[in-house]
Amino acid sequence: MAYDQATAARVRKILSGRRGVTEKAMMGGLSFMVGGNMACSVSGRGGMLIRVGPDGMDAALAEPHVEPALIGGKMMTGFVRVRPEGYRTDAALTKWVQRGVGIAVTLRNKGAR
Numbered sequence: 001m002a003y004d005q006a007t008a009a010r011v012r013k014i015l016s017g018r019r020g021v022t023e024k025a026m027m028g029g030l031s032f033m034v035g036g037n038m039a040c041s042v043s044g045r046g047g048m049l050i051r052v053g054p055d056g057m058d059a060a061l062a063e064p065h066v067e068p069a070l071i072g073g074k075m076m077t078g079f080v081r082v083r084p085e086g087y088r089t090d091a092a093l094t095k096w097v098q099r100g101v102g103i104a105v106t107l108r109n110k111g112a113r
Contacts (some may be wrong), residue, residue, distance in 0.1 A: 003029040003042040010090070011042060014097045020109075027071065032097075036110025039100035047083045051100040054078045060099075078103070 008030050015021045015032060022033045028044035041049040049069050052060040054077050060066055065086030069079040087093035 003044045004046075004084075007048070007084075007087075007093075008042045010093055011040065011097055014094050015101070018101070032100075034101050034104040035107070037104040037107045039104035040097055043081070047081050048087065048096065049076075049079050050082055050096050051078060051103045052080055053103040053106075056099075056103070 031041040060080045065083040069076040069081045
């Protein structure tokens, strides 16, 4: 299934001024990498995967339109899936993208791959 091109364009706009951002087709969607670490991904299954880190899971899951990120039936620790209703507005999308970037920048820089 193809990812939502319009959402990907919105994410690109949010990240346009940030250095070290790359895009990579992976996990059935288009991932946005910061320093070689996935910050978020526009999913081919609908919605977005957002990196929230292990310590941010409970708070993120308490928010509306958010559920655990499952890959192959297993929960991805440190990631949540946000349904489109959760990032309908530009402000909401910016909040989620920045949340993912905030975690990605704390990780060891893997550089461009």
